[in-house]
Amino acid sequence: MAWTVIVLSLIVAWVASLCKVLRGSLSASTPTFLNDDGGSRRRNVLLVIAHPDDESMFFAPTINYLISMGHNLHVLCLSTGGADGMGSIRKEELYLASAILKIPTQQVKVLDHPDLQDGFGRVWNWELLASTINEETHANDIDLIITFDHNGVSGHCNHCDVHQGVRNLLYDPSGKHLEAWELVSTNIVRKYIGPVDIWLSILFARGQINEQSHCLLNLDPLKSYAAMAQHSSQWVWYRKLFVSFSSYTYVNTLKKIR
Numbered sequence: 001m002a003w004t005v006i007v008l009s010l011i012v013a014w015v016a017s018l019c020k021v022l023r024g025s026l027s028a029s030t031p032t033f034l035n036d037d038g039g040s041r042r043r044n045v046l047l048v049i050a051h052p053d054d055e056s057m058f059f060a061p062t063i064n065y066l067i068s069m070g071h072n073l074h075v076l077c078l079s080t081g082g083a084d085g086m087g088s089i090r091k092e093e094l095y096l097a098s099a100i101l102k103i104p105t106q107q108v109k110v111l112d113h114p115d116l117q118d119g120f121g122r123v124w125n126w127e128l129l130a131s132t133i134n135e136e137t138h139a140n141d142i143d144l145i146i147t148f149d150h151n152g153v154s155g156h157c158n159h160c161d162v163h164q165g166v167r168n169l170l171y172d173p174s175g176k177h178l179e180a181w182e183l184v185s186t187n188i189v190r191k192y193i194g195p196v197d198i199w200l201s202i203l204f205a206r207g208q209i210n211e212q213s214h215c216l217l218n219l220d221p222l223k224s225y226a227a228m229a230q231h232s233s234q235w236v237w238y239r240k241l242f243v244s245f246s247s248y249t250y251v252n253t254l255k256k257i258r
Contacts, residue, residue, distance in 0.1 A: 033065065034071060048162055050118070055098070064101070067103070093230055094231075118158060121157065124162075181254040183252055184254070218251065
């Protein structure tokens with residue numbers, strides 16, 4: 001009986017949370033991200049990721065928010081994701097997914113640097129990352145960067161290295177003018193409770209008294225699913241489950257990197 005009550009409660013919580021997202025309600029999130037002064041200045045934003053599909057699996061709520069608010073979004077993918085020898089395929093898949101997410105193809109750049117190759121155990125040089133990201137910020141007049149936090153959501157070493165590369169750039173005099181935000185990694189329970197996590201994300205974001213934190217709901221989770229489906233080489237059953245049950249499909253919490 002107790003298990004039945006627990007399961008039913010979870011189902012009700014899931015449905016209620018999903019309805020909140022699908023209704024397009026932003027009232028409980030923070031729609032003032034990049035708009036704190038009430039102004040309408042269009043920002044040039046660079047999303048820095050490690051592999052094709054990172055944008056759809058982890059950053060879709062952020063991307064949808066930025067596009068809906070009219071900001072100019074660029075994507076820098078630091079590898080082709082070629083650990084399995086499908087780098088050229090995965091690169092093209094990223095362009096297809098970006099089209100679904102309304103990011104202009106010409107504003108998506110995928111690198112294939114010999115020292116920045118996909119793979120567990122492949123350590124990326126932080127100084128090389130910083131200089132590479134710095135070149136992209138100057139080429140596109142970028143004033144704000146969004147990337148992984150030090151845990152990299154999944155703990156993948158390439159994700160963590162990208163975070164450290166951005167930090168190195170911020171420490172360098174050439175990056176002092178940049179503003180940077182990181183995607184907050186959650187624990188394993190929160191990671192797989194789907195839209196239910198929007199309530200916890202909102203609660204924790206509001207509790208960050210000494211940190212600048214914003215909680216962004218994904219008002220179009222079906223777009224995330226459609227974008228991830230463009231990565232057909234990766235679209236296996238467990239990734240379909242991930243996109244359906246991952247909290248990152250429904251909500252992103254961004255924290256300012258200091």
